[in-house]
Amino acid sequence: MPAFLQTAASFAAICVLCAFLARHTRLPAAMTPLPVVCFVMVFTVCMGYLGLLVPSVIFIFALAIAALFYMLFTAKKGGFKQLLTPGFVLFCAAGLAFIAYFAIRQPVAQEWDEFSLWATAAKLTKGSNVLYHEANIGWFWAPGSQKAGLPTLAYFFNFLGEYAAWRMYAAYAVLYAAVWSAAMGVLKRKNWQIAVPAAVMMFLLPYFTVYMRDIYCNFIYLNAYGDYPMGVLMSGALAWYYNAKKAKIDGEKAPLGYICLFIAAITLCKDTGLPLAMITAAIITFDMLFSGFGEKLADIKSIFKKLGFFVLMAASSGGVFVASSKYLASLGSAQGSVGGSSDMGYATMLIEGTKALLGLSPSAEGAPFAEKFAVIKTEMLRLFFAPDVRVTMAGSGFMAFLLIMLILAVGAVLTNDKKLRRASWLYAIASTLGFALYYTFIGFTYVYVFKDESTASIHDYNRYMNTYYLAWLGGAIAIFVLCAYAGSRFKSLLTLGTAVLACGMLLRFNQLMLPQLCVIDYPDVVYNDVKTHAAAVSKYSVLLTENDRVYYVNTFDNGLGWFETSYDMLPAILTYSHGGGEFADGKLLGTTPRMSLSADEWAAELFNEKCSYVYIDKAGGDFFASYGKLFADEGINYNAGETRLYKVNIKTGCKAVPLTVDDVLTAEELDKDGKVADFADRTVRMKIENSADWVTLTPVTETEAAQ
Amino acid sequence: MKIEKPRRFVAAFYIVTLAFALIFCTFNMVYDTIGRATGSVETVQYDFTTLTANDGVVVNGANDATTQGEDPQLLIENLATRPVEVRFDITFSENPGEVTLYYKKAGEEYSNTKKIYGKAQSDGTYIFTLPSLAKIDAIRVDPTNISNVTMHLNSFTLNAKRSAASYFAFSYSDIFAFLVYPALASAIAAWFINAFGQTKPRHFC
Structure with a gap:
């Protein structure tokens, strides 16, 4: 219950700010939540770059309290009536319903990249009150790999009370x-017939990327990956723009400057945010430039104004991108990297990719990729058109394209509003060009960034493309809803059209997805494994402080167990250990190139890594046969199920001596993947003569932990 | 005709839906109570030896079995009682994937149109509620669609005794459906009334 109220308080702060914005800027109420949520994201992250994360959140809460009192003291009778629009009511109700539902059901993280x-x-x-890049985690992790927007938004909702x-x-x-x-920005209460299907469609939007019947639980809305929020946010930016356009036609106020916030927020969602933010800005500018075609084209001043706005949008995206790169550089990680496993920066990648696309001869940096480029180009084209490669509820990427074009065409043909008709056609053109650009960009990353043994590996294709499909369809739905709102030819046929579209999506959703296998009614059992794991760790977590470094042992792990334990054990730090290595034949073998360790060497590593504890998740077979002599109880307590935690005791007088040159050479020989530098950095750098005599591991039983 | 009071119009859809749901739940409860009183509904316990297993299930004892292939089936071909609900408490060695139940009339084939997905409870029990008015002569349970899963059956009960309240317990899916469908139906109905309803009563003479 307290956690529910604490989360609801964060949400209430947002709602109050929305109400304030709606009352005092005359922005339609339903168009206020997106600017406020994006402001929270962008403001806290940017302040976080300056080391002011906590003050920034307190500032937002203070702002909300001040706004609340101001509104209460200046309230007139009926003064809040303008808030009762379908969109804003939906926002408040859905937000609160989600918070209450999640508070009851308590979903937890369960997927690989959520842990990693x-x-x-x-x-x-949450634990460190700074942006996560700065937080102490102790394991190897390219801190620049993702932007901080979403974790920081999560921080805002976790601000009061404990993390969950x-x-x-x-x-x-x-x-x-x-x-x-x-997406329902300008709809009024009397438009409820359009608002209801619009709400259904927007809820179902992320499920558009489900392309086959799921037999396992689907975690849309229960997943922390950045791809979906980024796509949905992009569709929100587009929807907001078209609603603002309509609001202006109707003589309401909707300053376009807010869009810069959305563009910045998209950039802060994920590493691929920058190109998507730029494409969003370009689609909007395209509409601004050509929507007045024939009327105002000659007006040079207006064209410059519009181009100026594009520069402003691009600058807000570029600004936060550069700020984030500068910040990361100050922490000592690569600047402007696109992520992935190669170090090529954005600019080089785009130049080399464009050259290859145009058939120009590549420079030295691009030359090694020529063959890979050809293979991936063919494969990417095939993946889009092949009818058997289904990526959306509509089928292949090409089918999704046709569906989106159909929605836009029907809206354009049937609406009464000439300006919206033109906007619809322009969106069809611009969003398709945008798709081509994004598709090419993703293709480039496959060629130049993902370093793979096999050249034609297109992994996670769906996940990367989903983002754009969501934004694309979301924008089309928003325009369609607006067309219906503006009124349509023949007995307001578009009003029925929204219902038909919503029913179609609902039907397809029901065909592919069972309520009990998605967020609506998922069974608790889907979390059994992760919850059992977390409960096992939490038995000992009272003993562990943030200064403790814990060594992880799991002889059956593929890496997930290690990431999971690392997450569960925070704030105590799981050392890199063996990165989810496995013990086999009495040797330590990691998923990363590691040498096989003797008991002596392992003891030395515990010493070198300053480990205070060893956590044994699963020790199979001959683990204790090989390492038992380090354990005071020879593993009896673990085998009896009484403990998983062992304390590392180092006798006084124990000294580590640097490895000799010969030892390093042996290490190099063992390292098959050629990552000698990596290897030398992270493995045993010191050794202790007869270390098994110096290091003992004593069991910490559950009862002791409980005391 | 124009809808004068849309709020009442939408509310009417919700009230009617709720009323139908309550009538349906009450009917199920009364029907089952009568069934129990007259003896047509009885509680029956099964285990792996009393259920008929196809060759996808290797039975290792009354409560233990292993699957082989991706289509293990447990059948009850000769139902001695009207099936109302099937529930089993089972432990799988790994995530079982789809846990489903099929039902059919004598002479029919099992088909996807007569298929129910189990509702997994937090204690590991799966519950299948069968349609009350369908004629059902045989039931088939597909406990998993994964090969080489070991199963330990704690209990398998046909028509376990249910409390009166359980007939009225709404699931989250029900609540979701209740939120969405009446609103959507009322929006569509309103469109037809607005588009084709007459503003004045038509005079035929």
């Missing part, structure tokens, strides 16, 4: 709800 990045980042931010993963999902849900609200 997204949820861990959110938990770290469901509060992070609630934060994401509020972001989604803000987008729904933007």
Whole structure:
């Protein structure tokens, strides 16, 4: 209950700011949540870069309290009536419903990249009160790999009270709800017939990327990855723009400057945010430039004004991007890297890729990729058109394209509003060009950034493309809803059209997805494994402080167990250990190139890594046969199920001596993947003569931990 | 005709839906109570030896079995009682994937149109509620669609005794459907009334 109220308080702060904005700027109420949520994201992250994360959140809360009192003291009778629009009511109701539902159901993180990045980042931010890049985690992690926007938004909703993963999902849900609200921006209460299907479509939007019947639980709305929020947010930015356009036609106020916030927020969602933010800005500018075609084309001043706005949008995206790169550089990580496993920067990648696309001869940097480029180009084209490669509920990427074009065409043909008709056609053109650009960009990253043994590996293709499909369809739905709102030919056929579209999406959703296998009614059992794991760790977590470094042992792990334990054990730090290595034949073998360790060497590593504890998740077979002599109880307590935690005791007088040159050479020989530098950095740098005599591991039983 | 009071119009859809739902739940409860009183509904316990297993299930004892292939089936071909609900408490060695139940009339084939997905409870029990008015002569349970899963069956009960309240317990899916469908239906109905309803009563003479 307290956690529910604490989360609701964060949400209330957002709602109050929305209400304030609606009352005092005359922005339609439903168009306020997106600017406020994006402001929270952009403001806290930017202040976080300056080391002012906590003050920035306190500032937002203070702002909300001040706004609340101001409104209460200046309230007139009926003064809040303007808030009762379908979009804003939906935002408040959906946000609160999500928070309450998640508070009851308590979903937790369960997917690989949530442990290896997204949820861990959110938990770290909460634990350390700084941006997660700065937080102490102790394991190898390219801190620049992702932007801080979403973990920081999760932080805002976790600000009061203890961290919980469901509060992070609630934060994401509020972001989604803000987008729904933007898509219904100008709708009034009397437009409820359009608002209801619009709400259904916006809720179902992320499910557009489900392309086959799921037999396992689907985690849309229960997942912290950045791809979906980024796509939905992009559709929100577009929806907001078209609603603002319509509001202006109707003589309402909707300053376009807010769009810069959305553009910045998209950039801060994920590493691929920058190109998407630029494409969003370009689509908007395209509409601004050509919507007045024939009327105002000769007006040079207006054209410059519009281009100036594009520069402003691009600058807000570029600004936060550069700020983030500068900040990361100050922490000592690569600047402007696109992520992935190669170090090529954005600019080089784009230049080399464009050259290859135009058939020009590549420079020295691009030359090694020529063959890979050809293979990936063919494959990317095939993946888009092949009918058997389904990526969306509509089928292949090409089918999704046709569906979106159909929606836009129907809206354009049937609407009464000439300006919206033109906007619809212009969006069809611009968003398709944008897709081509994004598709090419993703293709480039496959060629130049992902370093793979096999050249034609296009992994996670769906996940990367989903983002754009969501934004694309979301924008089309928003325009369609607006066309219906503006009135349509023949008995307001478009009003029925929104219902038909919503029913179609609902039907397809029901065909592919069972309520009990998605967020609506998922069974608790889907979290059994992760919750059992977390409970096992938490038995000992009372003993562990943030200064403790814990060595992880799991002889059956593929890496997930290690990431999971690292997440569960925070604020105590799981050392890099063996990165989810496995013990086999009495040797330590990691998923990363490691040498096989003797008991002596392992003891030395515990010493070198300054480990205070060893946590044994699973020790199979001959683990204790090989390392038992380090354990005071020879593993009896572990085998009896009484403990998983062992304290590392180092006798006084123990000294480490640097490895000799010969030892390093042996290490190099063992390292098959040629990562000698990596290897020398992270493995045993010191050795202790007869270390097994110096290091003992004593069991910490559960009862002791409980005391 | 124009809808004068849309709020009342939408509310009417919700009230009617709720009323139908309550009537349906009450009917199920009364029907089952009568069934129990007259003996047509009885509680029956099964285990792996009393259920008929196809060759996808290797039975290792009354409560233990292993699957082989991706289509293990447990059948009850000769139902002695009207099936109302199937529930089993089962532990799988790994995530079982789809846990489903099929039902059919004598002489029919099992088909996807007569298929129910189990509602997993937090204690590991799966519950399948069968349609009350369908004629059902045989039931087939597909406990998993994964090969080489070991299963330990704690209990398998046909028509376990249910409390009166359980007939009225709404699931989250029900609540979601209740939120979405009446609103959507009322929006569509309103469109037809607005588009084709007459503003004045038509005089035929």
